[in-house]
Amino acid sequence: MNEIFSNPVLAKALPEAIVETLQMVGISAFFTVLVGLPLGVFLHVTVPGGLRPMPVVNRIVSDIVVNITRSIPFAILMVALIPLARLLVGTSLGPVAASVSLSIGTIPFFARLVEACLRDVHHGKIDAAQVMGSTRMQVISKVMLPESLPALVAAATTTVVTLVGYSAMAGLVGGGGLGKLAYNYGFQRFDVTVMIVTIVLIIVLVQLIQLTGEWISRSLDHR
Amino acid sequence: MITVTDLRKVYRQGKKEVVALDGVSLSVPKGSIHGIIGHSGAGKSTLVRCLTLLDRPTSGSVSIDGTELSSVRDSEIRAARRRIGMVFQHANLMDSRTAAGNVAHPMELVKAPKDKIRAKVAELLKLVGLEGFENAYPSQLSGGQRQRVGIARALASDPDVLLCDEPTSALDPATTDEILDLIQDLTRRLQLTVLIITHEMHVVKRVCGSVSLLSKGQVIESGPLAEVASDLDSKLARALLPLPVSEPIKGALQAGPVLEILFSGEGAKEPVLTGVARHFDIDLNVLAGSVETLGGQQFGHLRVQLGDDADRDAVLGYLRNRGISAKLAGSTADEAELSEFAPADTDFAAETGDSK
Structure with a gap:
């Protein structure tokens, strides 16, 4: 215990690393939901037989954009997107820059989860909404999204947990945060204390996210 | 009054054409209940989808009190649909909404004022015998109660026609009779035109004034109950x-x-x-x-x-x-x-x- 408090690296760099990790996860989670949710809705409603079938556009977005992005390993995608981060935020270093590649890496993942959640909404409910005179937007906003909300929250939870893992990787190429701390001090300087503390912190963070997500999802579920 | 004239629906399956409805004609006067009975595959579901305009008929017409529905433009389709209230086999309520929320749903779509919605929801829930269940979620209701909410919701847009697709097929016999009696009572009180699509003869016997037998996309027998029942060969x-x-x-x-x-x-x-x-x-x-x-x-x-x-x-x-x-x-x-x-x-x- 004493070693933890007397460790100079932990005392100096740990608070900053925690803040950086939370920044990366927070910013990229925000943008992932902001873009991934509409993208998932789009993927679901444009399939043949969907609410607004657009088979060709759906194929292009689904196969080319989503599948290709998802098939690139995150470690590679991250490095490949450094120029884009520089273009968007002016720098390739720091948690904000890392959030660019983090968001782009998880948006297609989240969109796929959203698509699956919406597919699980019983078709009879969509029929009922259409028969009572809903517009397509009303079917989406008043039936599809509210009816799948518990599942959507669970999907978002899974995505944020994935982001915590990715953010540690992003730390290695300039993102900072707990990943960088563990690598620089724990691995390269053989500081076992730093390594253990960061691992424990990441585990605690993931647990907190998972438990909170499950609690919200349960409290929204009236089935 | 709803009139269906020579309704045809042909689906294309690859190169094959499947005739789901082959010249169906019906006429149901205001204030009466008409039963449509048939085997699975007789075309009942297709008929429902054509009546609610979820599918466009290939030819023929559906009209309510003289207003043609089947040929309205896409932009008017939603207003046309609101003239038909629909009751589903499994009620198809929104699980995320309370009983009151479900009944309010059709009124929210046309942005009715909130106080008006609240008053109408209370009135409709009372009408179907669910006073005091405003804040219950569908999962907290029994099958019969869920169907009552479904009926209240179908009536929320003040429809002329109530279309019931197997309304009691998922219910036990006692609840079936309660729901049928409710439908009969509402038909009288609100002067509705009611179509009940069913495979249960019991439903026809209990509430229908007239009945049509649908087979292979055609109405092969039709008429008032007393009339069709007295023909030994039918x-x-x-x-x-x-x-x-x-x-x-x-x-x-x-x-x-x-x-x-x-x-x-x-x-x-x-x-x-x-x-x-x-x-x-x-x-x-x-x-x-x-x-x-x-x-x-x-x-x-x-x-x-x-x-x-x-x-x-x-x-x-x-x-x-x-x-x-x-x-x-x-x-x-x-x-x-x-x-x-x-x-x-x-x-x-x-x-x-x-x-x-």
């Missing part, structure tokens, strides 16, 4: 007044001719069988029978065996003179057809669905 009469399939009691009977007799209305009040026995001085044996009140009239359907010395043509003539349908039963083809419909009053489709 499939609907056989389904409405089914005779149990009985094994002949061996040794107990003389080998005499078997007659099928159907009496209704005034004829049902007379002691026909004893009349025949006295008039011809013969013995009669009732093999099977079913007696029902349909559309406010008494009906009886009997299978009777005469002694082998009896003059069957004379007996048939005697019965027909008294306005009673009667015919010789017992040919094998006839028996096969009879047994097809025999247990039909419980579950029409389950017994006969795939036999054709």
Whole structure:
């Protein structure tokens, strides 16, 4: 215990690393939901037989954009997107820059989860909404999204947990945060204390996210 | 009043054309309940989808009080749909909404004022007997209560026509009757035009004033309940007044001719069988029978065996003179057809669905 408090690296760099990790996860989670949710809705409603079938556009977005992005390993995608981060935020270093590649890496993942959640909404409910005179937007906003909300929250939870893992990787190429701390001090300087503390912190963070997500999802579920 | 004229719907499956509806015509006056009965695959679901405009019919027309629905432009389709309230087999309520929220749903779509919605929701829930359940979620309600919410929701847009697609098929017998009575009561009070699509003969018997039999996309029989039930040769009469399939009691009977007799209305009040026995001085044996009140009239359907010395043509003539349908039963083809419909009053489709 004493070693933890007397460790100079932990005392100096740990608070900053925690803040950086939370920044990366927070910013990229925000943008992932902001873009991934509409993208998932789009993927679901444009399939043949969907609410607004657009088979060709759906194929292009689904196969080319989503599948290709998802098939690139995150470690590679991250490095490949450094120029884009520089273009968007002016720098390739720091948690904000890392959030660019983090968001782009998880948006297609989240969109796929959203698509699956919406597919699980019983078709009879969509029929009922259409028969009572809903517009397509009303079917989406008043039936599809509210009816799948518990599942959507669970999907978002899974995505944020994935982001915590990715953010540690992003730390290695300039993102900072707990990943960088563990690598620089724990691995390269053989500081076992730093390594253990960061691992424990990441585990605690993931647990907190998972438990909170499950609690919200349960409290929204009236089935 | 809803009028369906020569409705056709053809689906394309690859190169094959599937005719789901082949010239269906119906007319249901305001304030009455019309039943549409048919096996699975007869075209019931397609008919529902065409009536609600979820599918466009290939040709033909659907009109409510003279307003044509089937040819409205896409931009007017939503207003047209609001003239039809629909009740589904599984209620199809939104799980994320309370009973009140579900009933409010159709009114929210047209952005009705909040206080107006609240008043109307309370009124409708009271109408279907669910006062005090405003804040209950569908998962907290029984199947019958969920269907009541479904009915209240269907009425929220003040429709002229209530379309019920298998409204009781997922309910137990007691709840079925409660829901049917509710539909009948609402039809009277709100002067609705009601179409009930079902595979249960019980539903037709209990609430329908008229009925159509749908088979292979065509209406093969149609008319007021009392009318179709009094025709001994109609499939609907056989389904409405089914005779149990009985094994002949061996040794107990003389080998005499078997007659099928159907009496209704005034004829049902007379002691026909004893009349025949006295008039011809013969013995009669009732093999099977079913007696029902349909559309406010008494009906009886009997299978009777005469002694082998009896003059069957004379007996048939005697019965027909008294306005009673009667015919010789017992040919094998006839028996096969009879047994097809025999247990039909419980579950029409389950017994006969795939036999054709």
